[in-house]
Amino acid sequence: MFSRTENFYTFRKNYPIITIIIAIHLIIFLWINLLPGGEWIRFRGVGFNLGVELGEYWRLVTPIFMHVSLTHLLFNSASLVIFGPPLEQMLGKAKFILLYLSSGILANIATFFIGGLDYPPHLGASGAIFGIFGAYFFIALLRKDLIDRNNSQLILMIFIAGIVMTFVNSNINIYAHIFGAIAGAAIIPLLLNGVKPFYRPINMVQQKDPDEIQFNPNRWNNKKFGNSQLKIGKVFWIAFGVIVLIGLLSRFV
Template identity: 60%
Template structure:
């Protein structure tokens, strides 16, 4: 679910919503940092509770797409590329973009109401990405038919590490992370209705001379190989979350 081996062409064809979102991240990052009127775009779209109180309600959505630092945009986009594809395929394009934007919106609304008018300006896709992680929490607990044991262990380990890092790192929008996660888990039953396992759409080979797809193939690997792979992806997930949790509050 979380290992990407597609070419760029096949990835953008199979996951168009994620491709578009990452493209928006990069375009806005380049515009805000290197092109004319970049400072104006940043000032107009950044999350700022006092401005929201004065009627600039678009600031509850626009920060989801905006990043300033190169590390911030790269790691947030990486997180989306890793955790998003399985959900885009299971939910479908429309449900995926709705849950992504809705959890990001809820995260920013929580920041507005609980952070107060003096809360510092904030931006980044982390709240929405934690919304996706919240959906995985629900999958692991209540929809084991949609996620296998190995992926369950992997994603829960990464989520727990992400939560710990949320509280120990400075300049983090803790409210957005927590409420994005909660919103994703709470809305998951509604959006996962009728969903099929990610592996269900994979091609099954019937030619005896060709390999046969087996959704339980990872369980048949030797135990030490499985442990090495899990350790690798946990470390990679930690690195991704390190970037995900950086410079969320300016």
């Protein structure tokens, strides 16, 4: 599910949204670092809470596609290449875009309200990528019909490790990571209606790999998922709102 064996052509054909997002990452990175006008693009696009307070609301969106260093760019893009394809296939293009952008924007909104006006400038796709992790977290716990046990355990370990590293490493937007994950977990229940488990497209698999994790989509066919997952999603939304409210109130205390 998370192993990438396809070539560039098949990846681009089967996962066009992820390909476009990574292309935008690369183009903006090259522009702000090498091309004329790059410094202006970075200045006008970086996340900056005081700018948002003054009405520059595009700063809630533009940081999602900007990266400060080559390492930053490669790490986030590689994470998207590894973990994004199953969700793009399962959800479809429109729903995947909604999940990705909404998670990143809500992460930046949380940074604005909790971080305060003196919070340093920030940029990067981490909030949106943690939204993908948050979506998998929800699926692994409450939609076991969509993911096999091995991949479920893998994504939970990676998710927990990512949260831990958020607090260990310096120069990380903690709010974006935490609230991006919460946003992803809150949004995904709204998008799972009619979704089927991930399968590798025929043009990517010529023969079965004996080491490939196999999944029987009929394994949990007797289980039904209805309003319960939406109720759980509401819990994540309430948690998101309460924590943001507490952070907002703390600015005035």
